[in-house]
Amino acid sequence: MKQKKCNMNMVLYELRNINGNFMTHFFGIVFPNMMTMIFSRTIGSQVPEAARDKVIVSIMLSMSLVIPMSIMFIGYGALYSQEVEREVPLRMRLFGFHERSLLTAKIIAHMIFMTVAFVIYAVFQVLTMDMPKPAVSSVIYLLVSLYLIGIILLVIAHSLANIFRKFGITFGITMAVYFTLMILTGMMGISTEQLPQALQRVAATLPMTYISNDFADFWTGGPYNFMPFIQSFIFFGAIAGILLIYAQYRDRRVIK
């Protein structure tokens, strides 16, 4: 019996698994489209005509963040923590699957599902919203950032589930983190500048803050200083990495 590496069968299995999870569908596809429509109708109608385009773009960008946060964090955290509680990953490891292979398959499958959610979101925006045409580079920056945020969030949710081992605790923590992130990064209607100084510093370490607050400025093109944004990715990624290493260390199999 050989150690099993990530393959197409595993990715298909994970896709079927995601497909059976209602939360991922609702929070990843229905929720961001619904929220964008509500926010753009209510807030968009209250701002002067000259600022309207920027506000609509800003709302669309903020709500696009809901997709990776819902699919890769809330949805995945809920699905995977239930599996951990029932010891499904242990069963998989006893069949020769390495933790790395399982995680890779999960990430690929979730990225495929997230791509479907992005396509639905984009089509919905084009059909229902009247917004300025973006520069190609801005769309690429946005997509790359959203995929990276998604991967980092999935790794955090995965590690939390492996550390706490209970659906209830993991779901509670991911939900609390989710809403905290939404408030800190300006996705709940309060802009980051309105937050107390200390919270602004915390918000500056999160890549979502820059997408939510700054990306609208160069949506149709123009310069942007990416350094703080990249630094926030390094910080956010480091947190995910540390949690993953700790979770894997705790779960290691040693025969000595």
Next chain:
Amino acid sequence: MLLTIKQLQVKYGKQTALQIDSPISFEKGERIGVIGSNGAGKTTFVKAILGLTAYEGRIVTDLQPEQMAAHMQSNAYVTTMPVKRIMEMILDTKIKENKELQELIAFFEFEGCLSKRYNALSGGQKQKFTIIMIMMQKAELTFYDEVTSGLDFETRQKLMEKMVEWYRDKEDSLIIVSHYYEELEQLADKILLLDQGKVVAFGRTGELFKTYCGDAIFVLDNNQINSNLTKGFRALKSPNHLIALSCRDKEEEKRLLAILMDNNVNFKRSNSDIEIMSINARERFYAGAQCRKD
């Protein structure tokens, strides 16, 4: 040598769950039955070898964790898809393209279950599902931890018949943990008897039986008449409702047999009864420990 355990100790908090002082070795192709009452350390023993629990001491083996297959007491799978999809993913194959897997599925009469989800399977079907995949792994060492627990008598019997039949002419190395002595009589050629985390006995089933029970034993109902009839024969420790008599040679056996037949007494003769052997091994182990203490 497949595996040697040296000075193994597993602790849960302050409590020692398993302590193996004398070295234990398993050869390739051997079938080890692990028995013991609840809390004896059987599952801890399995988990230690699989590298799933921290321990002190040494387990000397060339086997990597993924070279061992294990059917644990509880085996869970996702319930978001039919078990066929799970099986195909785990075995990285397509059932319709894999003749060997098709045969195994047919052998366990599992065809009708493939389109069901795991939570819709009965207890016996759930066990079969894992067993099929374990058997397909063709691992260097396979563990079955209480594979029939929670099943009704008939399902248990049928499942064991299938497993015995499957492994009959094969040379797989197995470690079978069970509460049911008759299962081990059918499958195991060596016995590891654990009690309260300690090794009470380990060896070939026949040799252990000879050590603790003699050449053969006769088991009959425990009542006054039978008790009077069999006075003078060596009584072994046995469950309260039974009398177990040990015979050291053929002559003694013939004498006892004649008495039982003359008096129309129902009895069971055995030279491999693991239950009586275990009871007496435990008795002698604790008596020895008491002597050493005194």
